[in-house]
Amino acid sequence: MYRIGQEEINAVKEVIKTKDFFKVNNSCKAVWGFEEDMKNYFGVSYASFTTSGTGALVSALVALGIGPGDEVLVPAYTYIATAMAVLNVGAIPVVTEVDATLSIDPEDIERKITPATRCIIPVHMNGRPCNMEKIMAVAKKHNVLVLEDACQGVGSSFGGKYCGTFGNMGAFSFNFFKIITCGEGGGVITNNQKLYERSCIYHDASAIAFFGEQMKDFSEQGFCGTEYRGNELLAAVMRCQIKKLDGIVADLRRTKQAVLDKLDGRIALAPDNDSNGDTGNIIAFRFDTKQEAKAFSQKTGGMIPAECDRHVYTSWTPVMEKRGALHPLMDPFRMSANEKLRHNYTKDMCPASLEHLAKTVYCFVNPDWTEADIAAVADKLLSACN
Numbered sequence: 001m002y003r004i005g006q007e008e009i010n011a012v013k014e015v016i017k018t019k020d021f022f023k024v025n026n027s028c029k030a031v032w033g034f035e036e037d038m039k040n041y042f043g044v045s046y047a048s049f050t051t052s053g054t055g056a057l058v059s060a061l062v063a064l065g066i067g068p069g070d071e072v073l074v075p076a077y078t079y080i081a082t083a084m085a086v087l088n089v090g091a092i093p094v095v096t097e098v099d100a101t102l103s104i105d106p107e108d109i110e111r112k113i114t115p116a117t118r119c120i121i122p123v124h125m126n127g128r129p130c131n132m133e134k135i136m137a138v139a140k141k142h143n144v145l146v147l148e149d150a151c152q153g154v155g156s157s158f159g160g161k162y163c164g165t166f167g168n169m170g171a172f173s174f175n176f177f178k179i180i181t182c183g184e185g186g187g188v189i190t191n192n193q194k195l196y197e198r199s200c201i202y203h204d205a206s207a208i209a210f211f212g213e214q215m216k217d218f219s220e221q222g223f224c225g226t227e228y229r230g231n232e233l234l235a236a237v238m239r240c241q242i243k244k245l246d247g248i249v250a251d252l253r254r255t256k257q258a259v260l261d262k263l264d265g266r267i268a269l270a271p272d273n274d275s276n277g278d279t280g281n282i283i284a285f286r287f288d289t290k291q292e293a294k295a296f297s298q299k300t301g302g303m304i305p306a307e308c309d310r311h312v313y314t315s316w317t318p319v320m321e322k323r324g325a326l327h328p329l330m331d332p333f334r335m336s337a338n339e340k341l342r343h344n345y346t347k348d349m350c351p352a353s354l355e356h357l358a359k360t361v362y363c364f365v366n367p368d369w370t371e372a373d374i375a376a377v378a379d380k381l382l383s384a385c386n
Contacts, residue, residue, distance in 0.1 A: 023231060031230055049238070056186035057149060061085060066086070071093075075105075076313045090335060096108050126153075158273060194219070299380075
């Protein structure tokens, strides 16, 4: 969380005064308002507010028709939720290499596509965009769906276009640790009406039970779903937060550039698919050896991505141990439709990813650093190289 204050307090207070906290109400209509805000900000036709980024991913996968018998390509470096969302719909995640940018490798995507591959999930980790031009070209060539996991990349862009808007659908997280936040929340966006309707039916199952007005213009038939529906209190916070997004990202980028200017190229950076579209919340340094990276991280307090628990496939314990559900008949790894799919996971199955992750060190950036803070950070980074 970067910036939150009186605006959010006032917005929540107004909702509390109405005593209408539920999404369907005649008072503040904060959920509907925030969904309009998302549509306007990202320039898309449809948006839904969900309880979490995971809820957004699962709802989108359901809408895309992903299920048993399908493989979904996910990067070796992402939060475990990306892979678990795939398992949640009964499909099998196929772990794919990341390249030196630490985002999914388009060349490995091409190598790993089979007739069972139905979807690719590029993940814009730490606000650093994937190469969506190459990814979309591969997806189009093989007629594969794309669901962008922009949970960590709200406000990031590639080639001047917002991340989350390239694929068939995009998913966001508004968790406490994200760029804008309401503590816990998520969003789904798309330009496809059918996909929107399906994701709505799934994430707001009560809509088909007794809130029929929400579906009065839907052409998709109702089906049983679950409850990932956001509420008015959270949406009120998000309506304030999305107004701050441009300012937060601009200041992150400005602060990051100020640090880089002081470094003057004396420490090598990890490659970036679009440095202008990067949200700027981290500086990624690249070293020739793991030993150099380790020494630098110890001196600076920087983070080595290879050591980030649950963000590297080797630490996805329930996935790696193939425990996809509590009930055996609900476990995708035991379903007959998935018997011949690729789920023979090993710790060394993505060696290139492990190498890249171990040779990279992150320095986290704060948009509110002063000139003195920036100088102190730069000095610390430079002294670590002496």
